[in-house]
Amino acid sequence: MYINDFEAYCFDLDGTIYLGNEILPGAKETLEMLRMNDKKVMFITNSPTRTREECREKLEEFGIAVNQDEILTGPFISALYFSENFPDALIYVVGEEAIKTEFDHFSLKMTDDPLEATHVLVGLDRSFTYEKLNLAMHAVRNGAKIIVTNPDPTCPVPGGVVSDTYAIARAIEVASGQSIFQVTGKPSAFYGERILKELNVARDRCLIIGDRLETDILLGKFNKISTCLVLTGVTKQEDVDKAKIYPDYIVNDLNSLFFNVKQPC
Template sequence: MIKIEDYDVYSFDLDGTIYVGDTLLPGVVKTLEYIRSKGKKVRFITNSSNLSREECKERLERLGLSIQPEEVVTALYLTALYFKEQHPAARVYVVGDGQVKTELHRQSIVTTDEPVKATHVLVGHDRAFSYDRIQHAMNAIYQGAKLIVINPDPVCPVPDGYIPDTMAFAKAIEVASGRAIDQIIGKPTDYYADKLLDISETDSNRILIVGDRLETDIMLGQAHGFATCLVLTGVANKQDIHKSIIKPDYMIENLSELFALELSLEKSHL
C-alpha cells in the first residue's frame, strides 16, 4: 500500500473522489490532514468546465475543508491560460455555462456572440444547450473557427446517477460541423499534465494522481509518468478495470483506505 513518503504531491480529482454533489466522501478530512501534517503538497485537479479556482475553493470550504487557491487546478482555469498563452487575440464563441466567459475575461480573452466573428468555438458543460447553439457553433466552424473543448468527460456523477458533461455537447457540434475537435484541455491531455507539473514543482515520479475515472485520471498518470490510485466512489468500478487496458497502480474503496495502515500505527503509538 502507499506510504506517505512515496510521493511529494498528492493530486485529487473532485467529483466522485472528494465529493458527490454536496456530500463529502468518506476519509477525505483525515486523509488531507495527514498529508499536510507530513509536509506534503495537496492538489485538487478537476475537469470541471464551470468552476473557477475561486469557486472551487469556496465549494470545498463549504464542505468543511481548508484550501489554498494555488492548490486548485481546474480545466476551466487552464483553458483560459491556454488562450492567453497560445491565442491571445482570439474571439471566442462559447457553448457553456456563464462562468466560462467570466474566466476567459479574467485572462483578457475576448468572447463574441456572433458566430461569423469567432476565431474559436469553446465547448464546456452547458445546461442551456440548444438547437440554436449547435447551429451557431457549426456556422462559426464553417467560417474557419477552431473547435476547442474544455474536457473530454461525457458524463458527470451526481447523487442520483449521472448528468451529461462537456464531451456530449462537443460531439454534437463535431458531427454537425463535420470538423474534428482541434484541442482538448482537460485530463488526460499533455497540456494538463504539463501545467500540473509546473504547479506542483516536482518530478513526475513524485506525484500521485487519485481519481475515479480510468480514461481521465488514471490515463493522465499512465501517459505522463505519474503514479495512480483509482478510488471506487465515482464512475469506475472493479469490472471496468478488468475490461480496460488502462490500469491503476493502486485501487481503494474510498479515501479512508489511502493511508489506513499508517494512520492506525500512529494511533496505536499515542
C-alpha cells in the same frame, strides 16, 4: 514506491472528494493527514461549470481549507491554453459563466458573433439548445477551431450520472463536419505539465488520485505520473479490466488510501 512516499498528491473533486453536496468517506481526514506531514496537495478537476474560487468555496463548506492556487479547473486550464497558444483568438463560448469569468481574468477576447470567431470553446452548458448547436456549427463551418474544456461524456451525481461536455462537443463536431482540434482538460499533456509546474515537483514524486479511468488515470499514464483509482465515483472494479486502463493503485475510498491498497497486476 509505497503510496505514502510521494511528495505531492493531486485529487480529482467530483466522485473523489465529494459527490453532489456530500463529502465522501475519508476525504477530510486524508487531506488533514497529508497537510500535517508537509505533503503538497492539489485539486485537479475537469469541471467546466465552476471557477477556482467557486471550487475553493465548496471545499471550505466541507471544512477543507484550501488556497485558490491549489486548484486547477477546466475553465482555468482552457484560459491558460489560449493565453499561451492563441492569445489573439476571438472565442465563441458554448458553456456557462465560469468560463467567461476565468477568461476575463486573462483578458481573452470573446464574441457573440459566431461568424467572426476563430475558435469555438465548448464546455458543459446546462441550457444547451438546438439554436446554440446551430450557431456553433456555423462558426466551425466558417473556419473556427473546436476547443473542448474536458472529454467527460458524463459526470457523477448522487444516484447516477448526467451528461457532460463531450456529449455537446461531439454534437457540434458531427453537425459541422470538422474534428475537435484540442481537448485542454484531463488527460491532456497540457494539463499534466501544468500540474507539475504548479507543484514544482518531479513527475515521479507526484500521485494523481481520481475516480475516472479515461481522464484521471490516463492523465497519469500520458504524463508518466503515478495514479490511484478510487471507487467512489463512476468507475467500478470490474471496469478496469474492461477498459484495460490499469492504475498503479486502487482503493475503495479515501479512508483506505494508505491502508488496504490494491495494486493491479
